[in-house]
Amino acid sequence: MQPFDLTSGDQILNLNATANNVNGMSLSVRTDHGTRVQAWRPAPTVTGDGRFFCHGYALGTFGAHNYTVWGGFLPQVLADEYQALGRIDLARNVASRDVLVWWLGSSDAYHSAVVEQPVTLPSGVLDQTQTVVSSKTGTGALWKGLMVEDVKQQYRSAAYIGIYRRNA
Numbered sequence: 001m002q003p004f005d006l007t008s009g010d011q012i013l014n015l016n017a018t019a020n021n022v023n024g025m026s027l028s029v030r031t032d033h034g035t036r037v038q039a040w041r042p043a044p045t046v047t048g049d050g051r052f053f054c055h056g057y058a059l060g061t062f063g064a065h066n067y068t069v070w071g072g073f074l075p076q077v078l079a080d081e082y083q084a085l086g087r088i089d090l091a092r093n094v095a096s097r098d099v100l101v102w103w104l105g106s107s108d109a110y111h112s113a114v115v116e117q118p119v120t121l122p123s124g125v126l127d128q129t130q131t132v133v134s135s136k137t138g139t140g141a142l143w144k145g146l147m148v149e150d151v152k153q154q155y156r157s158a159a160y161i162g163i164y165r166r167n168a
Helices: 054-058 061-065 069-080 148-152
Strands: 012-017 023-030 034-040 082-087 099-103 109-117 130-134 141-149 160-166
Touching: 012 034, 012 061, 023 130, 054 061, 054 130, 069 082, 069 109, 082 130, 099 148, 109 148, 141 148, 148 160
Parallel strands: none
Antiparallel strands: 012 023, 023 034, 082 160, 099 109, 099 160, 109 130, 130 141
């Protein structure tokens, strides 16, 4: 993802956009391929973990650029900047910093998390009861050191969980 830059055609779309009742603004930003997507930036008065939500954390866009990609635009970001490794129950060679995405359907990215310490079963697939992730719900507190299985309990409505690796 590219930094927000008004001189490169990025735009402020809405000065009064809230995310989970937290004040901020909606932006037009660019993926590394130049595709326009929308993101949320917190108001300057917002502090702590309320400044970003799961996609901003998982993609690293909050840390790098102070914005979080809206969920409806996450599929485009993944298509432009990530390699799909497959579904969580089938993917192999999962590594630290890979991103897990909970999907309600084929285009509705419901939640995302970061793999911190992957543990694999003898078959080579991820052991969801022992793999450690970091995650957050909306603008709530950042959770570190959770097992994938515990996060899955929070997002039971998901149709499936995909695993993604950032392109080099």
